[in-house]
Amino acid sequence: MTKMMMAAVLDAAETIVVKDIPQPEVGPRDVLIKVANCGICGSDIHSFKTGMYVEPGQVMGHEFVGRVAELGAEVTGLSPGDRVTGFSAGVCGECDACKAGQFILCADLFQNSTGYGRPGAFAEFVRIENAELGGNIHLLPDTIDDTAAAMIEPMSIGVTAAASAGVKAGDKVVVLGCGIIGNGCIQAAKAAGASEVLAIDISPLRLKLARECGADDVFDARTGDALQWVMNRFGAAPYHYNVGGNADVVFEAAGIPLTIQQSLEMVRPGGTICIVGLPEVPAPIDTTKIVHKMPTIIGSLGGDFVATIEKIASGAIDPRPLATHRFALGDAPAAFAKQLLVEESMKVMISPAA
Ligand SMILES: [Zn+2]
Numbered sequence: 001m002t003k004m005m006m007a008a009v010l011d012a013a014e015t016i017v018v019k020d021i022p023q024p025e026v027g028p029r030d031v032l033i034k035v036a037n038c039g040i041c042g043s044d045i046h047s048f049k050t051g052m053y054v055e056p057g058q059v060m061g062h063e064f065v066g067r068v069a070e071l072g073a074e075v076t077g078l079s080p081g082d083r084v085t086g087f088s089a090g091v092c093g094e095c096d097a098c099k100a101g102q103f104i105l106c107a108d109l110f111q112n113s114t115g116y117g118r119p120g121a122f123a124e125f126v127r128i129e130n131a132e133l134g135g136n137i138h139l140l141p142d143t144i145d146d147t148a149a150a151m152i153e154p155m156s157i158g159v160t161a162a163a164s165a166g167v168k169a170g171d172k173v174v175v176l177g178c179g180i181i182g183n184g185c186i187q188a189a190k191a192a193g194a195s196e197v198l199a200i201d202i203s204p205l206r207l208k209l210a211r212e213c214g215a216d217d218v219f220d221a222r223t224g225d226a227l228q229w230v231m232n233r234f235g236a237a238p239y240h241y242n243v244g245g246n247a248d249v250v251f252e253a254a255g256i257p258l259t260i261q262q263s264l265e266m267v268r269p270g271g272t273i274c275i276v277g278l279p280e281v282p283a284p285i286d287t288t289k290i291v292h293k294m295p296t297i298i299g300s301l302g303g304d305f306v307a308t309i310e311k312i313a314s315g316a317i318d319p320r321p322l323a324t325h326r327f328a329l330g331d332a333p334a335a336f337a338k339q340l341l342v343e344e345s346m347k348v349m350i351s352p353a354a
């Protein structure tokens with residue numbers, strides 16, 4: 001007889017239904033995890049609002065922690081009861097990106113991965129297919145509690161962005177947008193030795209959390225000119241026919257046209273802009289600044305779980321202040337409603353174990 005489990009299913013845009021569905025079956029190379037906690041991601045909210053990324057009937061949720069409940073016969077290195085996190089990435093293994101080892105660029109990734117195509121972790125159980133310890137499933141040390149563990153995936157975006165941007169000791173850094181991704185950039189930049197990190201947002205809650213999590217100063221962009229504020233703090237840097245900001249590295253994590261333009265104004269000549277925000281509309285940009293300042297402009301997608309687990313375990317970064325609310329699985333619709341209230345919530349957790 002098929003075992004059933006409770007799950008939160010996205011039936012249509014803005015409609016989450018909690019119901020019983022079949023528990024995932026465990027193949028010889030799979031691991032079934034009893035979910036303790038799963039955070040609601042910005043991409044889950046996009047899907048919830050618009051139906052984007054997923055088909056009706058999707059169980060979303062990819063920011064989870066839990067305990068191994070069942071193991072396939074061929075899985076090595078894990079035992080029932082182990083605390084783990086993970087992500088089944090449904091890459092094709094055959095495209096040019098996959099052959100080059102750049103799995104994050106595989107076009108299949110968002111169609112066939114945990115919470116995108118494959119069932120996610122807003123459920124009592126989630127399955128990691130073809131489990132590979134240290135690859136798509138990770139053992140967690142006791143120093144990382146279940147709250148922090150459910151934020152390894154979102155924090156890994158900032159950790160990888162800071163590494164890709166080459167943040168180093170003494171750098172002057174600006175972070176535009178202080179949602180969970182921007183907050184991760186702030187923490188990772190500090191952990192990488194940045195001498196000063198300035199954070200800019202328009203939400204008092206996000207600015208408060210940015211400061212709590214290590215930003216040296218914060219600015220509410222509703223109160224004045226953010227570029228001028230950055231120039232007051234980091235100094236002005238002349239470039240051909242103009243004067244602009246003097247930041248070594250700018251992280252664009254707000255994802256709006258204005259902040260994308262500001263990133264070009266705030267970076268120093270020869271500095272680095274790392275774009276992690278996802279604007280819903282294209283941004284008009286002044287490419288003359290790209291020519292005259294010659295910044296390195298990079299995009300960063302996805303994150304390194306192993307590096308992030310190390311940084312959280314050592315205390316170099318701490319996402320726990322970001323978990324503002326927690327709901328039982330049966331209250332998943334209310335959890336999504338709370339996550340939509342950006343003035344009140346940062347990271348809302350759904351706890352099937354509660
Ligand atoms: Zn996420």
Ligand SMILES: [Zn+2]
Pocket residue numbers: 091092093094095096097098106107108
């Ligand atoms: Zn591929």
